[in-house]
Amino acid sequence: MDVAYKLPSDADSSGRTFGPEELENLRQVIDSGTLNCTKGKWVKQFEKELAARYGAHYVRALASGTAAVHTAVAAIDPEPGDEIITTPITDMGAIAAILYQAAVPVFADVDPHTYNVTAETIEPRITSRTRAIIVTHLFGNPCDMKPILQLAAAHNLPVIEDAAQAMFAEYHGQKAGCIGDIGCFSLQQGKHMTTGEGGFVMAMDDRYSRRMTLFVDKAWGYGDPNPDHYFLAPNYRMTELQGAVAVAQLDKVEDVVESRCRMAALMDELLEGIPGIETPRVTPNSKHVYWKYCVRVDPDILRGGVDAFGKMLKEKGIFCAPRYIQKPAFQCQVIRDQVTFGKSGFPFRGPYREGLPPMQYRAEEYPGSFDALSRICVIPWNEKYTEEDVHFIAEAVIDAARELS
Numbered sequence: 001m002d003v004a005y006k007l008p009s010d011a012d013s014s015g016r017t018f019g020p021e022e023l024e025n026l027r028q029v030i031d032s033g034t035l036n037c038t039k040g041k042w043v044k045q046f047e048k049e050l051a052a053r054y055g056a057h058y059v060r061a062l063a064s065g066t067a068a069v070h071t072a073v074a075a076i077d078p079e080p081g082d083e084i085i086t087t088p089i090t091d092m093g094a095i096a097a098i099l100y101q102a103a104v105p106v107f108a109d110v111d112p113h114t115y116n117v118t119a120e121t122i123e124p125r126i127t128s129r130t131r132a133i134i135v136t137h138l139f140g141n142p143c144d145m146k147p148i149l150q151l152a153a154a155h156n157l158p159v160i161e162d163a164a165q166a167m168f169a170e171y172h173g174q175k176a177g178c179i180g181d182i183g184c185f186s187l188q189q190g191k192h193m194t195t196g197e198g199g200f201v202m203a204m205d206d207r208y209s210r211r212m213t214l215f216v217d218k219a220w221g222y223g224d225p226n227p228d229h230y231f232l233a234p235n236y237r238m239t240e241l242q243g244a245v246a247v248a249q250l251d252k253v254e255d256v257v258e259s260r261c262r263m264a265a266l267m268d269e270l271l272e273g274i275p276g277i278e279t280p281r282v283t284p285n286s287k288h289v290y291w292k293y294c295v296r297v298d299p300d301i302l303r304g305g306v307d308a309f310g311k312m313l314k315e316k317g318i319f320c321a322p323r324y325i326q327k328p329a330f331q332c333q334v335i336r337d338q339v340t341f342g343k344s345g346f347p348f349r350g351p352y353r354e355g356l357p358p359m360q361y362r363a364e365e366y367p368g369s370f371d372a373l374s375r376i377c378v379i380p381w382n383e384k385y386t387e388e389d390v391h392f393i394a395e396a397v398i399d400a401a402r403e404l405s
Helices: 020-032 042-054 065-076 092-100 119-125 145-154 209-215 240-250 253-271 305-315 367-375 387-404
Strands: 058-062 083-086 104-107 130-136 159-162 182-186 199-203 293-297 376-379
Touching: 020 240, 042 058, 042 199, 042 240, 058 065, 058 209, 058 240, 065 092, 065 130, 065 159, 065 182, 065 199, 065 209, 083 092, 092 104, 092 130, 119 145, 130 145, 145 159, 199 209, 253 293, 253 387, 293 305, 305 367, 305 376, 305 387, 367 376
Parallel strands: 083 104, 083 130, 130 159, 159 182
Antiparallel strands: 058 199, 182 199, 293 376
């Protein structure tokens, strides 16, 4: 195998779709001299075009995917000490958003093959203090939403979808992010479309739109007869420079998604039947959009398991991520030691949690999460992959599997 072979990377232009369209839009922004979205046109145009493509009633562009989740949590408006159920396999930004709104993250286990939370893992975590459920469509594979929504409705709980990795993914014909109450998306460097950093929230009705609009702009009531700063809120506005790039990227993203899906189908075909390797298991009646391509490694068949397998892939020029995030979120120091606001431990501890047992995250309650992380190998994926690139990766996977068998 040619270890000098260089794959396209989403960290630079080799794996991204940037071109003259983005440059022309940026030139117009600079020529206008208006870089702030409150006076400009590009962010508003992006929001309008995005809403049309998704069929969403409400879209608001933001500074990051973390800002999107924070805005969604703020729209739900939990009381201090309330609980929000989420996944332990996610970016910490999605959990920090819960803590910043003085709520406590409660983790549901995941299915070890799809890496997603399920209605069965969420239900035991619901208590009298549960205020909302956040589901994460990990790697672009939608959660099984129908039973989750039924469970949420039975307990009168809103559902927030973290679709940061799942742009234009589908579940039973519905687009991810449009199924629950609020959808959250990321436009970070490696996502399906990017503005470097950035994100957006969307909703299918007006129930939470007013509060989200206020929250991203210091809760100032622009356009109100007597505006004021109505409640505590940050500034999460997107700039016109990002908006200009987003407008150009939006015209390309559906082709990006189709390219990723087409190459993933080829990879599935090439890896079919390879002992010790399980290709991505897609939620039934869903469209997986492959933010990354993940294989599950069987340590009973491949000697040394996912660590040895990942090491061999890297030696062959595939810069993969064995174990993905290495450990579930509740074992990270910020959660484990409750390092939040000074030495207070708030919102895990304090008067708002009086009468409740201490919040503990016992490893034995998360067998699916530990099983998933002990076997998953995340392979980089982007829209510039050719059939030659996919054959190169597949050959590396097959060679590694054979050498470790």
